[in-house]
Amino acid sequence: MPDPALLSIKDLHISVGSRPVIEGVSLDIAPGEMLGLVGESGCGKSVTALSIMRLLAEPPMHIxxxxxxxxxxxxxxxxxxxxxxxxxxxxxMIFQEPMTSLNPVFTVGDQIAEVVTLHRAISREVAMARALELLGRVGIPTPDTALTRYPHQMSGGQRQRVMIAMALACDPQLLVADEPTTALDVTVQAQILDLLDDLRRETGMAVLLITHDLGVVSQYCDRVAVMYGGRIVEQAAASDLFAHPRHRYTEALLRTIPASNAPGTELPAIPGTVPPPGQRPSGCTFHPRCHAVVDACPRTMPELTGEPSSDSLLESRRMSLLELNHLSTTYPGAKGAVVQAVSDVSLDIAAGEVLGVVGESGCGKSTLGRTLLRLVEPSGGQILFDGKDLTALDRHQMKAVRRDLQVIFQDPFGSLNPRHSVGYIIGEPLIVHGVGDQASRDARVDELLALVGLPPDAGRRYPHEFSGGQRQRIAIARALALDPKLLVADEAVSALDVSIQSQIINLIAQLQKRLNLSILFISHDLSVIRHVSDRIAVMYLGRIVEIGPTETIMNKPQHPYTQALLSAIPRPGVARQKRVVLQGELPDPTKPPKGCAFHTRCPMVMDICHSVRPVLEHPTGSPTTGQVACHLYQDQA
Structure with missing residues (x-):
């Protein structure tokens, strides 16, 4: 269990007069962690930092x-x-320009010693000894000579080291470094940043590093928070943010890095400037400068979904938008038997993530999707969605949540009412939830038709007048009508011709990136799952037997069942290779085998498999980032 956050800022609002400067900022920093706070000038980074120590000019500013x-x-x-x-x-705190932060009429030694005597009941001699020690610690050459120098007698890099020495004088738990290397040469910058990194690792000190340099952040920070217009627009582990940026502003910042572009080419620039307080646009503040703006952007300020809690921040993970804890679902079978359709499933989906769920027919994939939507009631476990426990909500409360949870079914024709026009079908969710008037709903239907690539007159026609692929586009448009946060796609392309299937897959992928949707993508086709998913969960007889990043599952499958599924994928133009052939069918879900449920079909079965059920965990001694439930990889084997 991780320690609690050292610093926790919650829903901070700061104004200058009547103009909001900081709007709802929340940040957590763990002991020993370096958090990068990035964004253009005017985004609110320094104001946020100054508020931590209550150094704001009050008035005119006020919290x-x-x-x-x-x-x-x-x-x-x-x-x-x-x-x-x-x-x-x-x-x-370390400020950007040390020359303006150091008093020019006092020696360096006097200024460091003053910090110590202010907070410690010690003599001047002991304080000067401490100053000498600190100057040596921060790499000042001949520290005994530097002790008697004045700030103007030192270089820019040396003055910054003096500032660091002053900041470290009393061994603080948190260091706020506001653009500490902006004015320095690149070689001196590297020295200063290496020093800060070494010191926080030695002492366990937390560091809030404020910078506009994304290269610095990628090298030194554990996590990153991106600010724009007084708000945090994205938070993630540094590795995740650079590999998979989710906010359009973050994407735009990354594109502007010179090192990310070929030499001699024109650098991509973000048009315009950060709007000042009092002149910020409605809706998403970034939309006037965004290359991927949609109609909803000027109207609605998007929430920071998946905002990490203090515990998950310490683990450098995004907080899950959806989290299933030991979820189980049963239903009556023949002659009083009980079918265990979903058994003790735990998994999570982050904001903007696509999790693929794969397995043979009857493994529980669709029941899992319907259960998390509360279309089927769970028999046990917990469904946490956006911080709410859905299993504790009544019918009325669930209706409000359903705006954010939508589904696309396998058979579009069966899920579209043949008596209603396509326009009514797409707009019906808006009516059910009381969104807007007739004119605004009609406009929204037109917008959705365009979004999924259907002509404007499609709204006046009926489902039977469209092809299978077009009907699936209609189903997608209906699912997106309320701007959901999570979409469950249940075999959404399996009934389509391969050419139409590729169109729908591309459409879903484009919409997911454009709208930052989280998707639970259910399919029996691993090749489809690979194309759309960030991670894959493999199900067998109601349980998750393996879960991990897509490329890990596809290239280094651990579980024999996953290996068998992969070996069965036909590859056009490639000679048929040796397959892992599974004998028999899925066992009767009313009488699941003891031990590992897969042992009756497994080509690598061992004695332990017959009696002991394996736990879903990281393989013993394996560097894989995935988890597998198999005795082949666990200590007891």
Whole structure:
């Protein structure tokens, strides 16, 4: 269990006069963690940093609401003496320009010693000894000579090292570094950043690194928070953010990095500038500069979905939008038998992630999808969606949540009412949830038809007048009508011709990226799953037997069942290769085998498989990032 967050900012709002500067910022920093806060000038990074130590110019600035918890106390509730005790002792700050932060009429040694004597009951001699020690620690050559120098007698890099020494004087728990290397040469910058990184690893000090340099962030930070227009628009582990940026602003920032572009080519620039407080547009603040703007952007401010909790931040993971904990679903079988369709399934889906679920017919994939939507009631376990436990909600409460949970079924014709026009079918969710008036609903239907590639007059026609692929586009348009956060696609392309299938797969992939949808993509076809998914979960007889990143599952499958599924994929133009042939059929779900449910068909079965059910976990001694439920990879084997 990770330690609690050292610093926790919750829903912070700051204004200058009547103009909002910071709007609902939430950040957590763990002990020993380096969090990068990035964004263009004017995004609110420095204001956020200054608020942590209550260094804002109040007035004209004022903190309207929110909390800044540090060490269990709300900084916003502290008075003058308590704040003075906090600043420089438990929380320290390094500013961008050291020359303006150092007093030109005092020696370097005097200024460092002053910080120590302010917070520690020690003599001047002991404080000067501490200053000498710190100058050596931060790499100042001949520290005894530097102790008697004045700031103007030192280089820019040396002055920044002096600032770091002052900040470290009382061994703070949190260091706020506001653009600490912007004005430095690249070689000096690397020295300063290496120093900060070494010090936080040695001492367990947390660091909030504010910078506009994404290259610095990628090299030194554990996690990244991206700011725009006074808001956090994206948070993620640094490796995740650079590999899979989710917000269009983050994508735009990454495209502007010179190192990401070929030499001699024109660098992609973000048009316009960050809007100042009081002039921020409605809806998504970034939409006037976004290359992928859609009609909803000027109307609605998107929420920061999947915002990490303090625990998950410490694990450098995005918080799950959906989390299933030990979910089980049963239903009556013949002659009073009980069918265990879903058994003890635990998995999560992050905001903007596509999780593919694959397995043979009868393995429980569709029941899993219907259960998490509460179209089928679970017999046990928990369904957490966007922080709410869906299993605890009544019918009325579930209706409100269903706006964010939508589904696309396998047979579009069977899910479209033949008596209604396509326009009515697509707009019906808006009517059910009381969204807008007739004119706005008609406009939304037209927008959705265009979004899925159907002509404007399609709304006046009926389902039987369309092809299978077109009907699936209609079903997708209906599912997107309410701007859901999670889409369950249940064998959404399996009934289509291969040419139409590719069109629908491409459409779903484009919409997922454009709208930042989370998708549970259910299919029996691993080649389809590979094309659309970030991760894959393999099901067998109601249980997850393997789960991991798509490329890990496809290239290094662990479970014998996954290996068999992959070997069965036909590859056009490739000679038929040796297959892992499974004998028999899926066991009767009313009488599942003891031990590992797959042992009755497994070509690698061992004695232990007959009696002990394997746990879904990381393979013993394996570097794989996936999990597998198989005795071949566990200690007891």
């Amino acid at each position: 309207d609401s929110g909390s800044i918890a540090f060490g269990g106390a709300n900084v916003l509730d502290l008075d003058g003496p308590a704040l003075e005790a906090l600043r420089g002792d438990q929380i320290a």
